[in-house]
Every structure is written in C-alpha cells, then in structure tokens.
Amino acid sequence: MPDVVIVGAGIVGAATAYYLAEAGARVEVLEATDIATGATAASFAVDVSRVKTPRLLYDLAVAGTREHEALEGAWGAAPWLHRAPTLEWAYATEGRARLRERVARLRSWGYPAEWVSRGEARDVEPALALSGSAPEEIALFPQGTWYEPTVLAGALLDRAQTRGARLHVHDSVTAMETVQGHITVVRTATGRRISADVVINCAGPDAAKLAALAGTRLPLRRVPGLVATTTSNRTRLGTILHAGDLNVRPDGDGRLVLHSWVQDAGLDLYPESGDRVDKAQRLLHQARTMLPGLADAEVQEGRVGVRPVPPDGMPLVGFTADVDNLYVVVSHSAVHMAPLLGRLVARELTLGREDRLEPFRPTRLQGDDEHEPLDESARNMLAMVTAASKGPAHGR
Ligand SMILES: Cc1cc2nc3c(=O)[nH]c(=O)nc-3n(C[C@H](O)[C@H](O)[C@H](O)COP(=O)(O)OP(=O)(O)OC[C@H]3O[C@@H](n4cnc5c(N)ncnc54)[C@H](O)[C@@H]3O)c2cc1C
Known part of the structure; x- marks a missing residue:
C-alpha cells in the first residue's frame, strides 16, 4: 500500500x-x-x-450522484444530502432556446426532465410568486439534490x-x-x-x-463566485430554483442560499467586505421578487469562493x-x-x-491554456461572467 x-x-x-x-x-x-x-x-x-x-x-456526473447515494447506503444516513426537485426557466429568448435544447438532450440521455406551466410550477413550489415576465414553459427536473x-x-x-x-x-x-x-x-x-x-x-x-x-x-482558471445566505424566514422553499441568472436553494433551518452569475461578473478575488455585502443585498432584493416569504429576511452572510476551472x-x-x-x-x-x-x-x-x-x-x-471548454456549463459560465462584466445583462 x-x-x-x-x-x-x-x-x-x-x-x-x-x-x-x-x-x-x-x-x-x-x-x-x-x-x-x-x-x-x-x-x-x-x-x-x-x-x-x-x-x-454527463455520465461522470450521473455516476457522481450515485456515489453520494452509495455513501448514504454505506453509512446508513446522509445528513449532507437533501433531495429537492429543481425548477428552471429563462427570461430571454436565447436562454429559453438553450433550455429547450438541454431538456431535449437530457431526455434523450434518459435524465428525467419535463415541462410544466407557471401554475403547475406553483403547485410544485407553493413559495413561488411568478410575475408576468416569467415564461409559461418551466423545466422541472424531479431528481435535484443540494448538499452541505x-x-x-x-x-x-x-x-x-x-x-x-x-x-x-x-x-x-x-x-x-x-x-x-x-x-x-x-x-x-x-x-x-x-x-x-x-x-x-x-x-x-x-x-x-x-x-x-x-x-x-x-x-487552471480561477473563477470567483459569491453566495449569500439569508436569515431564517417564512419561505419554506422545497425546491432548487434556477430563474434566469438567479439561483436559489434551501439551506436548512429556514435559510436560503442565493447566487447569480451576473453578480459574479467582475467580482474581485478578494472583494472588500462592503462590496460583498452590497452584492449579497442585491441578490436578496432580486430573490424577493419571486419569493414573497423573503420580505422580512436579511442577509446573514455573503461568502466568496474561487472555483478551480481547468x-x-x-x-x-x-x-x-x-x-x-x-x-x-x-x-x-x-x-x-x-x-x-x-x-x-x-x-x-x-x-x-x-x-x-x-x-x-x-x-x-500540456501547453494548452486557451482550450475552449468542452463542457457547455463551463462555457456558459465563462461567457456569462465575461459578458456581464462588460455591461448589464438580463438573465439567460
Ligand atoms: C459560487 C460557487 C458556486 C459553486 N457551485 C457548485 C455547485 O453547485 N455544485 C458543485 O458541485 N460545485 C460547485 N462549486 C464548485 C465547488 O465548490 C468546487 O469545485 C469544490 O469546492 C472544490 O473543492 P476542493 O477541495 O478542490 O477545493 P477547496 O475547497 O478550495 O479546498 C482546497 C484546500 O487546499 C488548501 N490548500 C491550498 N494550498 C495549500 C498548501 N500549499 N498547503 C496546504 N493546503 C493548501 C486550501 O486551504 C483549501 O482548504 C461552486 C463554487 C463556487 C465558488
């Protein structure tokens, strides 16, 4: 050994x-x-x-899901693993087309994905209040998971x-x-x-x-990102939400975690705490527009991490x-x-x-720093962060 x-x-x-x-x-x-x-x-x-x-x-990622489940089986409990369906929609035309393509591709690969209407999305997630700008076609991925x-x-x-x-x-x-x-x-x-x-x-x-x-x-590329955690609130979110550029998930004890690609744009590797708080507040403001239960919530923490991206x-x-x-x-x-x-x-x-x-x-x-990402999500992440840092963006 x-x-x-x-x-x-x-x-x-x-x-x-x-x-x-x-x-x-x-x-x-x-x-x-x-x-x-x-x-x-x-x-x-x-x-x-x-x-x-x-x-x-994709196959590696699906096997990654199975591996968390195998640990759950081996240990008899998985306090870090929380199953929650995922709802995803895009506001912009291009983003909607990309989501349609992705849902079709995932279905052809055997990954559970379906389309629901705004009303049906509310049945899945009663905490949601979708405004008129939200599309009628919302993707539902029943097998989402968030981790601690x-x-x-x-x-x-x-x-x-x-x-x-x-x-x-x-x-x-x-x-x-x-x-x-x-x-x-x-x-x-x-x-x-x-x-x-x-x-x-x-x-x-x-x-x-x-x-x-x-x-x-x-x-290796270093891509900073900020997540904000809210204080405990009335939202009782039971799903993971990807709404345009805004991502929201539960975090236990009634708190939520918020993230946005647009907010990540131009984020300094070592942002001043004022900048961090400011961005976290903007995330909360954005999330309140679709989750009224956040009305009384505050930002508990804004945390910055650096993604290691080959x-x-x-x-x-x-x-x-x-x-x-x-x-x-x-x-x-x-x-x-x-x-x-x-x-x-x-x-x-x-x-x-x-x-x-x-x-x-x-x-x-070897010697190849400028490789175009083969992974579409890495490509989109880098494009969004770069595009948004050049000017205001309005979701995917
Ligand atoms: C905003 C954001 C959102 C993300 N969303 C997701 C997501 O939804 N799903 C997902 O799976 N992943 C996501 N990621 C990516 C994921 O968090 C990272 O890929 C993962 O945490 C990397 O883990 P790691 O152990 O490699 O790195 P780290 O957690 O950074 O650990 C590396 C450790 O190495 C230590 N270290 C470094 N140099 C030395 C040294 N010289 N000597 C000793 N120790 C050293 C550091 O102190 C650090 O503790 C996200 C990341 C960010 C920032």
Whole structure:
C-alpha cells in the first residue's frame, strides 16, 4: 500500500483521504487553514448532472450522484444530502432556446426532465410568486439534490482518521524538494518534512501554485463566485430554483442560499467586505421578487469562493508529466463529483490504472491554456461572467 500525502482538506482532499484510508493506504493530510474553508465553503453545492456536457462528463456526473447515494447506503444516513426537485426557466429568448435544447438532450440521455406551466410550477413550489415576465414553459427536473459540503467533508475526514489517516490543519505546504522529477520531501510552514510515495494535489483553486512548488505547470482558471445566505424566514422553499441568472436553494433551518452569475461578473478575488455585502443585498432584493416569504429576511452572510476551472472544463485527475509522483485531483463542480473522484483515485493508486479516469488526465492539456471548454456549463459560465462584466445583462 502506498504512503500518500494529500495537500488540501476541502471536499476533494477529504474524499480522497477517506477512500485511500479505507483501501489501507497510509495517509497524511496537510491543510493550510482549516477543513472545508476554501471553495467548498462558498459553494452553491447542488447536483450538476443536468448541466454537464459532453456525454462523457454527463455520465461522470450521473455516476457522481450515485456515489453520494452509495455513501448514504454505506453509512446508513446522509445528513449532507437533501433531495429537492429543481425548477428552471429563462427570461430571454436565447436562454429559453438553450433550455429547450438541454431538456431535449437530457431526455434523450434518459435524465428525467419535463415541462410544466407557471401554475403547475406553483403547485410544485407553493413559495413561488411568478410575475408576468416569467415564461409559461418551466423545466422541472424531479431528481435535484443540494448538499452541505462542509458536513460531508467533516464526516469523510472523521472516518478517514478512524482508519488511521493523520490530519494536520493550519500547516501549509511551502516547498517540495525534487530530484530528477521525483518529490523526495514535502516541507511545511511549521517545519514538517514528509516523504511519501505519492503526493496528491487537492489544493483546489491553488492547485497551480502547489504544482509550481514541484516545478511543474498546471493550467487552471480561477473563477470567483459569491453566495449569500439569508436569515431564517417564512419561505419554506422545497425546491432548487434556477430563474434566469438567479439561483436559489434551501439551506436548512429556514435559510436560503442565493447566487447569480451576473453578480459574479467582475467580482474581485478578494472583494472588500462592503462590496460583498452590497452584492449579497442585491441578490436578496432580486430573490424577493419571486419569493414573497423573503420580505422580512436579511442577509446573514455573503461568502466568496474561487472555483478551480481547468481550461477545457473537465476534471484533472492523474499524474503530472514532469513529476512522476505528483498526482492531481482538481475539478469544478467538485462538491458533486468528489466522492466519485475520491473512490476512483483510491482504486487507481491501490489496485492499478482506472480506465474511467483516462479521459481526464492532466497530460491532455500540456501547453494548452486557451482550450475552449468542452463542457457547455463551463462555457456558459465563462461567457456569462465575461459578458456581464462588460455591461448589464438580463438573465439567460
Ligand atoms: C459560487 C460557487 C458556486 C459553486 N457551485 C457548485 C455547485 O453547485 N455544485 C458543485 O458541485 N460545485 C460547485 N462549486 C464548485 C465547488 O465548490 C468546487 O469545485 C469544490 O469546492 C472544490 O473543492 P476542493 O477541495 O478542490 O477545493 P477547496 O475547497 O478550495 O479546498 C482546497 C484546500 O487546499 C488548501 N490548500 C491550498 N494550498 C495549500 C498548501 N500549499 N498547503 C496546504 N493546503 C493548501 C486550501 O486551504 C483549501 O482548504 C461552486 C463554487 C463556487 C465558488
């Protein structure tokens, strides 16, 4: 069994640690801050299967859903997992056409999707008050899920530790000594020096910085996003809503989480707290127009996270070309994907090459930073953020 050092204790590092420890590997996890405080803590955190393309990535996402369910089965409970139907509509003509195309494609792929009228949408979600500008055609995806990623990351790491994994928080990896393309020692801020058969880069949005410490390049886009959490309120939302550019989901205890692509546009990587509060207030204002129960709600928190987005939008999983024992696990939409990726990575490192990971090797992107995203949702995200940053936009 390999000795493994995992750098990063977000959802990806936590899942990778859990499955490797389960498989019998010796695991040390090094985390610069605390567990699940990076992108994982600022995620909208819903099942992303309905937006993923090409077919290869969609299939991976659907398998990602199954993996959360498998964990639920294995552990006998899943306090991080909340099933809720998803309602989605677009206001602009182009956005409606894209949604129609997507619903048709998803149906042809066997994913449950149907059209409902505004009245039927209200039956599904009584908290909704749709204005005249909402279209008559609303997509209903009965199998939505939202996750509590910090709860899942904590549970994965607790279980990894009961299987012998060692977790060191507030200890950043500051250097990696390499000899002829092989990491011999990982050094940390507190003076640890650790040797391992494999070093796994689970540093999320900082994965390129970490790779640079070992003398290799990892092409990665960093796309900041803001989620606002409301105070507890009367809305009692039972669905996940994607209304033009506005996304809303429940967050337990009567709170809601709000996100908007347009608000993300031009978002600074390290916004002033005033800017963060301002954007969060605008989200709440926007959400109130369709959810009257939010009338008395306030913004509890506006949190900014940075999405790690490989240039082609597909996960990066595997050994790097220049450093033979540096293994990367980085993905956008990784709250959804982490349990599956973690399990496949553990199988690969303990049992041998995992065919399902072949299409996602980091070596595919050698010297190719300007790759057009193959994943339509990543393409749309980048287009929306870029377009909206050039001027006002009015939904998809
Ligand atoms: C606004 C927003 C909305 C999103 N919506 C969704 C969604 O709906 N569904 C979905 O599945 N995903 C979504 N995502 C993406 C998802 O949140 C990320 O893909 C996922 O959280 C990445 O997890 P991670 O563990 O790779 O990174 P992180 O959670 O950032 O963890 C990386 C960890 O590495 C540590 N680290 C970095 N460098 C070092 C070092 N040198 N030494 C030690 N530790 C180090 C960091 O401190 C950090 O804790 C969203 C993200 C954002 C920001």
